[in-house]
Amino acid sequence: DAKTTQPNSMESNEEEPVHLPCNHSTISGTDYIHWYRQLPSQGPEYVIHGLTSNVNNRMASLAIAEDRKSSTLILHRATLRDAAVYYCILRSQIPETSGSRLTFGEGTQLTVNP
Amino acid sequence: DTAVSQTPKYLVTQMGNDKSIKCEQNLGHDTMYWYKQDSKKFLKIMFSYNNKELIINETVPNRFSPKSPDKAHLNLHINSLELGDSAVYFCASRRTGGVGETQYFGPGTRLLVL
Secondary structure, eight states, rough: OOBOOOOOOEEEEETTTTEEEEETTTTOEEEEEEEEEEEESSSSSEEEEESSSSSOSOOOEEEEESSSSSEEEEESOGEEEEEEEEEEEEEEEEHHTTTOOOOOOOOEEEEOOO | SSEEEEEEEEEEOOOOOOOOEEEEEEOOOOOOOOOOOEOOOOOEEEEETTTTTTEEEOOOOEEEEEEEETTTTTEEEEESOOOGGEEEEEEEOTTTTTTOOOEEEOOEEEEEEE
16 A cells, blocks of 8 residues: 655644645555544544545545645644544555555644644 | 444453454445554554455454444454453444545444453
8 A cells, every 4th residue: 555654743723724744655546545533532534535636625625736745634723623633544446456445554643722 | 323333332351251342334334344453553454344245354363253244234253362452443334436435433442451
């Protein structure tokens, strides 16, 4: 599986935007970029995903570099509830090669200060 | 209303015992997974079933045996429990061909082997 690299930790203040970076220089043309997060003592939850174009949903925005070698998850106004570990994951479009498995890295621990 | 549920939530047991963890999803999904999150917080896939058929079987000791009686259930039986089996076990499910092949995770089962 192609690997992703994320900072171990980031801090933000409440109600400020947060930009969480992810490098994936070995991404293949068939890989989707997924973001999940894990709140304390909970299972991971889906945040957003994209292939080439930037994406927005009610939780966040995903900005994907033109060469697709990096992406940024944007939380527009961080709340205390957004404190979690954020995982950037590459998922192959080809289920036969991966079973649509998710390979989690270490993620970024986001701390939100009141 | 819980989409993916696991029982029990906590499990404390002695080394050498045999135990089972159960998972149920009411989302109508056809694929289910077991993940293990160890003390260092790494999440690793263990097994995946699609329509009751095993499709992913990572390098897991054969003391671990998954069983899928139907598409909505995936249970994990562990024989001869060892100290190193202590971890949080997460069940997840997805619908083949669903948007982003998004996986939905359960709340986790915290296993402590003494």
